[in-house]
Structure formats: structure tokens, C-alpha cells
Amino acid sequence: MTDQKVAIVTGGARGIGAAITTGLARSGVHVAAGYSSNSRAAEELAGKLSAEGCSVSVHQGNVGVPEDCQRVVEEVLADRGRVDHLVNNAGVTVDKTMRKMTVDDWHAVLRINLSGAFYMSKAVLEHMLERGSGRIVNISSVIGQTGNVGQVNYAASKSGLFGMSQSLAREVARKGITVNCVAPGYVETEMVAAVPENVLEKIIAGIPVGRLGQAHEIARAVQFLVDDEAGYITGSVVSVNGGMDM
Numbered sequence: 267m268t269d270q271k272v273a274i275v276t277g278g279a280r281g282i283g284a285a286i287t288t289g290l291a292r293s294g295v296h297v298a299a300g301y302s303s304n305s306r307a308a309e310e311l312a313g314k315l316s317a318e319g320c321s322v323s324v325h326q327g328n329v330g331v332p333e334d335c336q337r338v339v340e341e342v343l344a345d346r347g348r349v350d351h352l353v354n355n356a357g358v359t360v361d362k363t364m365r366k367m368t369v370d371d372w373h374a375v376l377r378i379n380l381s382g383a384f385y386m387s388k389a390v391l392e393h394m395l396e397r398g399s400g401r402i403v404n405i406s407s408v409i410g411q412t413g414n415v416g417q418v419n420y421a422a423s424k425s426g427l428f429g430m431s432q433s434l435a436r437e438v439a440r441k442g443i444t445v446n447c448v449a450p451g452y453v454e455t456e457m458v459a460a461v462p463e464n465v466l467e468k469i470i471a472g473i474p475v476g477r478l479g480q481a482h483e484i485a486r487a488v489q490f491l492v493d494d495e496a497g498y499i500t501g502s503v504v505s506v507n508g509g510m511d512m
């Protein structure tokens with residue numbers, strides 16, 4: 267087993283996930299960055315960080331498929347012998363009002379955003395329990411705290427992460443494992459680029475800090491929560507939202 271700490275970051279090659287991968291890798295952690303379809307983004311990020319002297323591997327898998335989650339964790343354990351941190355960041359939106367939302371739209375979002383975090387956490391849990399240490403960080407959203415028009419599926423998935431994290435946090439609190447959520451507000455990534463400009467202007471006008479968040483600002487909160495010194499923080503939500511929900 268390597269001495270270097272190992273983090274798995276799902277959706278770790280784009281957007282907020284890429285910033286989390288970058289922040290952790292630059293802090294000296296080996297990052298196993300997951301991706302589902304965008305192998306180019308994953309290879310490019312890994313190449314860039316490796317050129318800086320960072321240690322990064324990339325792993326294809328759909329977090330909505332439990333067998334993929336199990337396989338990715340096994341790949342990382344076979345390569346590195348340990349998983350210290352799991353960051354469940356992969357997420358999608360399929361925005362429609364409830365009246366237009368189909369059952370498939372509902373399940374598509376719940377499967378990736380909520381079940382995906384469950385599958386990944388379950389896949390690493392026995393290993394973390396055996397080692398008596400671990401950090402699990404689930405990337406939720408301010409929408410899970412406030413709800414939003416056109417996002418009943420997304421909001422349900424992100425609120426669900428709070429309950430799942432608190433319950434698991436209680437189950438493993440005495441085993442050296444912490445489980446927390448980071449709840450970003452609106453962050454400048456491709457997910458937010460999909461929001462129509464006039465809607466985005468209104469959103470920004472309602473953010474007390476007066477701007478969108480940056481992916482590295484979310485990554486910083488994740489780095490804080492996975493630190494050795496953060497062992498007394500569990501079952502918590504760290505909001506990074508420019509004051510949207512206070």
C-alpha cells in the first residue's frame with residue numbers, strides 16, 4: 267500500500283469535479299477521477315496535472331450502475347491499495363415543471379445524483395471500516411435546501427443526500443469515518459451555462475454576494491472537510507452559496 271493518500275472523485279474531470287481533483291492532487295493526494303462519457307476531458311486533466319508532478323488516474327464508470335461503482339473502487343484498490351476520501355460529485359439535471367416531468371426524467375436524476383452516491387459509498391465502506399478511517403463528502407446543492415421551480419427531481423436528489431449523509435455519519439461516527447455534504451450555490455460551470463441568460467441574470471441579482479461561485483471555491487470546502495484535522499465535523503452541511511440561503 268502506498269503512503270500517499272487516495273481520493274476518488276466522481277465526475278472528477280469537468281466543472282466542480284475538475285476543481286476538486288485539481289485541489290486535492292496539488293495538495294499531494296493521489297486522485298482517481300471518475301468520468302462517464304467524456305474521456306477526452308479526463309485524459310486532458312490527468313495529462314495537465316501529471317505534467318505538474320501530481321498523481322492522477324482516470325476511471326470510466328456510470329455512477330448510476332452499482333456494478334460500475336464496485337468495479338471503479340476495485341480498480342483503485344488494486345492500483346493504490348487504499349481509498350482515504352470519496353467525493354460524490356457526479357450529478358445531472360433534467361429540468362421540467364412537475365406537470366411535464368416524466369417518470370423517466372425523475373428516475374434519470376435520482377439514479378445518478380442520489381443512488382450513485384449510495385452505490386459509491388457502499389463500494390468503499392467496508393474498506394474504510396477495515397482501516398478505521400475515511401472521509402466521504404457528498405456534493406449536494408442549495409436547491410436541496412430551498413427547492414426550485416422546474417427541479418423537483420434535482421431538489422429531491424440533493425435533499426436526499428442530506429438525509430443519507432447524516433444517517434451514514436451516525437452509523438460510522440465511532441469508526442473514524444466522517445460523512446458530510448457541501449452545498450454549492452450557482453457555480454460557473456457547464457451545468458449553469460445551460461440556464462437561459464435572462465434567467466441567470468435574475469438569479470445573480472438574488473445572490474447577496476452578487477456573482478456566481480467559482481469551482482475552486484467549492485473545491486476548497488471539500489479540501490477542508492477531508493483534512494485530518496476535520497475529524498470532529500460529521501453529518502454537517504457546508505454551504506458555499508454567496509449567501510443565497512441564510
Ligand SMILES: NC(=O)c1ccc[n+]([C@@H]2O[C@H](COP(=O)([O-])OP(=O)(O)OC[C@H]3O[C@@H](n4cnc5c(N)ncnc54)[C@H](OP(=O)(O)O)[C@@H]3O)[C@@H](O)[C@H]2O)c1
Nearest residue numbers: 277281282301302303304328329356357407452453455457
Ligand atoms: N454548477 C452549479 O451551479 C452547481 C450548483 C450546486 C450543485 N452542483 C453540483 O455539483 C456537481 C458538479 O456539477 P458541475 O456543475 O460541475 O456539473 P457538470 O459541469 O455538468 O459536470 C458533471 C460531471 O458529472 C459527471 N457525470 C454525469 N453523469 C454521470 C454518470 N452517470 N456517472 C458518472 N459521472 C457522471 C460528468 O462526467 P462526464 O464528463 O464523463 O459526463 C461530469 O464530470 C453536481 O452534483 C451538481 O449537481 C452544481
